[in-house]
Amino acid sequence: MDIILLGPPGAGKGTQAQRLEQRHGMRQLSTGDMLRGAVRAGTPVGIKAKAVMDRGELVSDEIVSELIDAELTAMGDDVGAIFDGYPRTAAQASALDEILARHGRSLDHVIELVVDEDALVERITGRFTCANCGAGYHDSFKQPAKPGVCDECGATEFKRRPDDNEETVRTRMVEYRAKTAPILPIYEERGIVSRVDGMQAIDEVTGNIDAVLA
């Protein structure tokens, strides 16, 4: 099964994708994670993408579609894909159709996480992760049980994404509204869109997504 998680930045796509990986043995394909990896590694793609990402704008369609194609080739056909943060434009949506067809795959569900945009800035600007294992935390909603120590692995270093500041978040929202939200009708016409209330507690969102996939 191949699915897209769609929703504005901070809607919870990454959190839910990680849970789907654990529960259903699917694979999260996050173009944001791939690009951050490329930035860290200092590859030509990373060097090109960094300034664009820091501004909250979109990296070129060709770059992200090539990353997705390469990941699908590497992961094999028997594992379901969770597209997280891709596609983000109409051009990426048609590239994905073409890539999936080439891999003998097709989309089963597009799940839109519906959220109150006013709450997103607080959600995003407060989030941080363990620098060692990547476990997610939040200044207001989910501090580690023991201050400064990761619940999962005991590490004491944490990090924040450079684009999780208010100004960049606002640009990311504008990009979502202008370029990403308009691709929903493409999938609505195919009858594969389901909406899940992303303002619920994380477990409830997961339960609603499971119900769609069942």
Ligand code: AMP
């Ligand atoms: P994300 O982790 O999904 O919030 O993505 C972080 C940043 O990476 C975005 O603000 C964009 O600059 C870039 N990015 C991630 N995925 C895409 C995509 N599918 N198309 C264009 N840019 C992307």
